Amino acid sequence: MKKLVLIAIGLLFTLTVAAQNGLKEGTKAPSFTAKDNTGKSISLNQLLKSHKAVVLFFYRGQWCPYCNLHIKQLQDSLQLLTAKGAYVVGVTPETGENINKTIEKTHASFSMIQDKGYKIMDAYDVKFVMDEGLVTKYKGYGVDLNKNNGNSDHVLPVPATYIIDHTGKITFVHFDKDYKKRASVASLLKHL
Known part of the structure; x- marks a missing residue:
């Protein structure tokens, strides 16, 4: 029964996000500056000066089992990603309190950003507003x-992942409107 419920939610989610396309490989990544869950100022431009790449991913919230699994996989492979010069950043609309719940569930030790005004989600074309039927x-x-x-905005991101190289160019994109599909760590490592 639970699986059937998740399939129904997935179908509704897929229909709702039809307008988003995400950014494409080869595109210049939009810069951003924001505070992460620890209060540290995170600037994409600064990160790219001190790292070979940034792995930027968007997640829906601590309530999403697919998000938690993906974050846990990133955490479990963090040493492999950082060994390739990558800095990992998660972006979400959830509150700081709920980011902390995500961290408790996944043991994530990388930066997590609350995108309060949706500037980052808008810039990467991953933001969508759920209709009232789906919210219900x-x-x-x-x-x-x-x-x-x-x-009460009812905004979520398409759970997309981008690799941005030291020049600021997007070199890898995983953008799938099916919220169950995420970028594998193996594909990230291959493109770093």
Whole structure:
């Protein structure tokens, strides 16, 4: 039954995000500066001066089992990613309190950014607004986006992943409107 519910949510999610396309390989990555979960200022331009690449990924929230699995996989392979000169950054609309819940669940030790005004999600063309019907369905499954994100916007990202090289160019994109599909660590390592 739970699997059937997740399939139904997935279908609704896929239909809802039809307009987003994400950025393409070869595109100049939009710069951003934001505070991470530890209060550290994260600037894409600064990171690219001190690292060979940035792995930038977008996740929906601590309530999403697919997000938690992906974050845990990134954490479990963090040494392999950093050995290739990468800095890993997660971006989410969830509140700082819920970012901390994500960290508790996944043991993530890399930077996590609350994208409060959705500037980063907008710049990378991953933001979508859920319609009321989908919001109601999510609530029926125990997911309260108002509480999780600290607002009533009902905004989530397509869970996309980008590798940005030291020149600021996007060299790898995983953008799939099916929220269950994520970039594998093996594909990230191959493109670093």
